[in-house]
Amino acid sequence: MSTETDTRNPLVRDGAESTGLVAAGAVALAALLFALSLAALFQQLSLTDTLAGVPVSTFLGGALVVLGGAVVVFGVGSRLGYVETEPQASAGMVAGIAFGFVWFVAGGLVASQTIGVGTIGWLLSAIFVGGGVFAVSVVTREDIGSTLPAGVLTAFVGLVFVTGVIGPSWVWNLGWEQQASFTAGFTIPTLTLFSSLLSGWAAAKAYGGFGARGRHTGAYTLVYLNAVSIVGVLFILLAFTVYKGIGGVLNGFAVGAGVGPTSTVVLFGIAFSFDWPVYLPFVMNGVGLMNEFNGVLPAIVGTIWLVVGAVLFAVPLGVGAAIFLTEYAERGRFTQAVEVATNGLWSTPSIVFGLFGFAFLIPRFGNGKSLLAGMLTLGFMLLPLVVITSREAMLSVPDEYRDASAALGVTKWQTIRSVVLPAALPGVVTGIILGVGRIAGETAPILLTMAGGVFVPGSQTPDIVGGFAFTSSPPFVENPVLLDAASALPYQLYALITAGVGASGNVANPDEFKWATALVLLVVVLSFYAIGIAARYYFRRELNQ
Amino acid sequence: MSETTQRTTDMETENRTDTQTDPETTTGETEEQVQDEWRNYEFAGEPKLAVDDLDVYYGDDHALKGVSMDIPKNSVTALIGPSGCGKSTFLRCLNRMNDRVKSARIDGSVKLDGQEIYQEGVNLVELRKRVGMVFQSPNPFPKSIAENISYGPRKHGDIETGLLARLLGRANEDERDELVERCLRDAALWDEVSDRLDDNALGLSGGQQQRLCIARCLSVDPEVILMDEPASALDPIATAKIEDLIDDLSEHYTVVIVTHNMQQAARISDQTAVFLTGGELVEYDDTDKIFENPQSQRVEEYISGKFG
Ligand SMILES: Nc1ncnc2c1ncn2[C@@H]1O[C@H](COP(=O)(O)OP(=O)(O)OP(=O)(O)O)[C@@H](O)[C@H]1O
Numbered sequence: 082m083s084t085e086t087d088t089r090n091p092l093v094r095d096g097a098e099s100t101g102l103v104a105a106g107a108v109a110l111a112a113l114l115f116a117l118s119l120a121a122l123f124q125q126l127s128l129t130d131t132l133a134g135v136p137v138s139t140f141l142g143g144a145l146v147v148l149g150g151a152v153v154v155f156g157v158g159s160r161l162g163y164v165e166t167e168p169q170a171s172a173g174m175v176a177g178i179a180f181g182f183v184w185f186v187a188g189g190l191v192a193s194q195t196i197g198v199g200t201i202g203w204l205l206s207a208i209f210v211g212g213g214v215f216a217v218s219v220v221t222r223e224d225i226g227s228t229l230p231a232g233v234l235t236a237f238v239g240l241v242f243v244t245g246v247i248g249p250s251w252v253w254n255l256g257w258e259q260q261a262s263f264t265a266g267f268t269i270p271t272l273t274l275f276s277s278l279l280s281g282w283a284a285a286k287a288y289g290g291f292g293a294r295g296r297h298t299g300a301y302t303l304v305y306l307n308a309v310s311i312v313g314v315l316f317i318l319l320a321f322t323v324y325k326g327i328g329g330v331l332n333g334f335a336v337g338a339g340v341g342p343t344s345t346v347v348l349f350g351i352a353f354s355f356d357w358p359v360y361l362p363f364v365m366n367g368v369g370l371m372n373e374f375n376g377v378l379p380a381i382v383g384t385i386w387l388v389v390g391a392v393l394f395a396v397p398l399g400v401g402a403a404i405f406l407t408e409y410a411e412r413g414r415f416t417q418a419v420e421v422a423t424n425g426l427w428s429t430p431s432i433v434f435g436l437f438g439f440a441f442l443i444p445r446f447g448n449g450k451s452l453l454a455g456m457l458t459l460g461f462m463l464l465p466l467v468v469i470t471s472r473e474a475m476l477s478v479p480d481e482y483r484d485a486s487a488a489l490g491v492t493k494w495q496t497i498r499s500v501v502l503p504a505a506l507p508g509v510v511t512g513i514i515l516g517v518g519r520i521a522g523e524t525a526p527i528l529l530t531m532a533g534g535v536f537v538p539g540s541q542t543p544d545i546v547g548g549f550a551f552t553s554s555p556p557f558v559e560n561p562v563l564l565d566a567a568s569a570l571p572y573q574l575y576a577l578i579t580a581g582v583g584a585s586g587n588v589a590n591p592d593e594f595k596w597a598t599a600l601v602l603l604v605v606v607l608s609f610y611a612i613g614i615a616a617r618y619y620f621r622r623e624l625n626q
Numbered sequence: 627m628s629e630t631t632q633r634t635t636d637m638e639t640e641n642r643t644d645t646q647t648d649p650e651t652t653t654g655e656t657e658e659q660v661q662d663e664w665r666n667y668e669f670a671g672e673p674k675l676a677v678d679d680l681d682v683y684y685g686d687d688h689a690l691k692g693v694s695m696d697i698p699k700n701s702v703t704a705l706i707g708p709s710g711c712g713k714s715t716f717l718r719c720l721n722r723m724n725d726r727v728k729s730a731r732i733d734g735s736v737k738l739d740g741q742e743i744y745q746e747g748v749n750l751v752e753l754r755k756r757v758g759m760v761f762q763s764p765n766p767f768p769k770s771i772a773e774n775i776s777y778g779p780r781k782h783g784d785i786e787t788g789l790l791a792r793l794l795g796r797a798n799e800d801e802r803d804e805l806v807e808r809c810l811r812d813a814a815l816w817d818e819v820s821d822r823l824d825d826n827a828l829g830l831s832g833g834q835q836q837r838l839c840i841a842r843c844l845s846v847d848p849e850v851i852l853m854d855e856p857a858s859a860l861d862p863i864a865t866a867k868i869e870d871l872i873d874d875l876s877e878h879y880t881v882v883i884v885t886h887n888m889q890q891a892a893r894i895s896d897q898t899a900v901f902l903t904g905g906e907l908v909e910y911d912d913t914d915k916i917f918e919n920p921q922s923q924r925v926e927e928y929i930s931g932k933f934g
């Protein structure tokens with residue numbers, strides 16, 4: 082590839098060399114083991130199943146031995162000069178400490194659990210093993226120092242699985258009061274996960290040929306695996322809810338002309354009636370004795386009005402306060418105090434806000450739990466975040482824009498309205514999105530301020546728009562619906578979970594009903610989220626299309 | 627009558643410079659030199675801007691030291707001097723943009739058409755409408771090119787657009803389009819952007835942004851235009867166009883321009899003020915005299931490139 086006289090590193094490396102293939106294969110194997118161990122950890126893969134003709138635990142063990150072996154072989158091969166790499170003099174402190182700590186734990190466990198020496202004995206051997214590995218990885222050249230400790234440990238863990246020292250029926254009882262124990266179902270996947278990460282890191286370094294490039298590849302692989310696993314776990318959570326809830330949501334689902342309920346829209350005094358062409362009873366019905374299929378419509382509508390009300394209350398106030406704090410107030414003690422206070426309010430537990438609503442708002446709104454009290458309580462919860470994020474967003478608007486506007490002879494308020502606010506809007510919207518995500522799923526304040534019930538009849542669906550009426554005496558409008566108790570999805574879910582046996586109302590299958598409610602809650606919150614993202618996207622594009 | 631008043635002001639200025647520099651002559655030569663070198667610039671007619679004994683401090687940093695100069699109406703005044711000598715600071719004092727700098731403290735007097743701008747009750751919005759400014763670094767709004775131009779007049783209520791105005795029958799979108807075109811043509815930008823007026827201004831090149839800012843400044847039709855190195859990011863062709871523009875502008879406007887380019891100052895300006903490090907105005911006179919026969923040794927050295 083390079084001539085003999087050329088001592089510099091080659092500009093172009095041929096990734097498909099046969100030696101490079103060993104390292105690449107090791108990385109791929111590590112990724113595969115990583116995925117398998119995650120699947121096993123979430124019980125999507127049973128340890129007693131067979132995979133490729135052997136039990137899963139044996140398969141994992143064998144694969145770990147191969148992986149560890151490959152890493153060691155590559156490292157030694159590089160040290161002996163069979164593989165062309167550009168290692169540095171040492172693997173470095175970080176790798177040394179990481180390997181040393183892992184070996185410290187491994188050594189200690191083997192000494193105390195398998196060999197059975199006393200506390201001093203295992204501590205000493207752990208320190209000895211950990212220190213030794215630290216020394217090896219720091220003192221030797223990088224190709225040995227970053228492969229040998231990882232590879233040997235991985236192979237060792239693999240051997241433990243293959244020989245059945247830790248088999249599918251293995252249990253380690255900690256002997257604590259609470260009967261805590263490690264089972265194979267947890268231990269084998271976890272150990273596989275860590276070993277494959279460790280060896281994958283080493284193999285990725287080897288694939289990059291060690292040196293700066295190798296470290297880059299290693300770090301990249303670690304970060305990538307990490308991100309993938311986080312996304313994977315989140316996805317499993319979501320998939321689980323959908324899987325459990327979809328049956329209940331689709332109960333009685335029908336499509337066709339006139340199958341749905343009848344809606345009436347009044348426009349300019351003329352009423353139009355139409356039948357929905359789809360019938361999804363779970364989101365179109367309440368709970369009722371005569372219902373063929375029951376649903377959670379009152380709670381859905383309640384949640385939506387709750388969030389809309391809280392946003393309408395908190396956003397103008399919060400943005401206004403942020404404008405005052407950033408554009409008008411002198412920066413000093415006062416603004417600092419307000420900042421600390423808003424941050425503190427945002428971290429205040431929601432039950433405290435709930436209690437405030439219960440003790441302060443409810444007595445003022447007809448002394449009963451009501452939708453309005455819930456809206457305001459959640460609005461108070463949302464307020465600090467809106468202030469904080471709007472303030473950040475306005476502070477990050479460059480002063481040049483304000484100067485440019487001032488130099489044109491434009492007043493401060495006009496500048497704020499036409500230049501600062503539009504530029505800050507995406508940030509403000511981000512804050513609202515985050516806040517709505519939190520309050521839409523909030524249970525405690527609703528419990529105290531607007532509680533509906535476990536199984537809410539369709540007649541309790543809040544009709545805020547229809548509830549408005551004009552009166553002849555001040556304040557000339559009234560909306561009694563606002564002062565009625567209403568339900569919301571998170572509270573209904575909570576009530577369903579805690580409801581005792583026999584409280585099942587007219588619902589045939591409360592468990593299915595519960596999961597379906599959870600799924601609908603998820604969808605409602607994600608819809609708010611989607612609306613927010615769309616709004617932010619729109620404002621951003623306005624700003625720099 | 628007014629001429630005599632002018633004289634006395636001038637004399638006062640001179641006296642004050644004397645009295646002020648005297649107690650500070652601790653460092654010796656330079657202060658005395660300033661005194662010796664100083665020659666008052668005389669011109670016929672009313673000054674548009676009369677700056678008298680202007681001191682600016684940023685915290686403890688004395689950035690401008692007792693600057694006095696009268697800027698004649700409908701002319702081009704160039705400010706030259708080494709970097710950091712206070713040219714931008716001086717410029718920002720003329721429309722009170724320095725008020726926006728927290729640490730800045732300003733002491734002295736600036737009169738616009740004989741009216742003190744550093745006094746209680748001055749309407750800054752009105753002042754800045756009359757004294758426009760183009761900043762040293764381009765700062766277009768994150769809006770479309772057309773909106774950047776129409777922003778000022780719209781906010782002043784000179785142009786009304788939008789749904790409400792249209793409903794009330796007051797919308798004058800044609801006027802707006804004319805204004806946008808005229809300002810962009812004046813700033814030598816029209817040919818490059820005429821087909822993308824609705825694109826975001828941040829997508830323009832640095833030089834185009836600079837010209838957009840000039841166009842934006844023209845849109846509100848100020849009486850005085852302050853320009854801080856308006857041609858620093860422009861190629862020779864655009865620079866020539868801007869210089870032509872400045873030449874045209876000087877028929878109806880008073881232009882004060884900061885530049886690092888001596889040839890440019892010599893080409894476009896009627897009078898030149900030389901600031902030197904430390905924030906002192908060392909010499910102010912007709913441009914020809916400054917470049918051909920400077921009174922001050924230091925100015926001569928600076929102009930011939932020996933001294934910065
Ligand atoms: N906002 C500010 N805060 C503190 N000091 C400042 C500020 N603006 C300017 N200064 C100081 O005032 C002095 C003059 O600055 P100024 O910007 O007026 O220089 P200049 O002549 O415009 O230089 P240049 O040619 O590089 O633009 C400098 O020493 C600078 O450090």
Ligand SMILES: [Mg+2]
Pocket residue numbers: 713714715762854
């Ligand atoms: Mg400057």
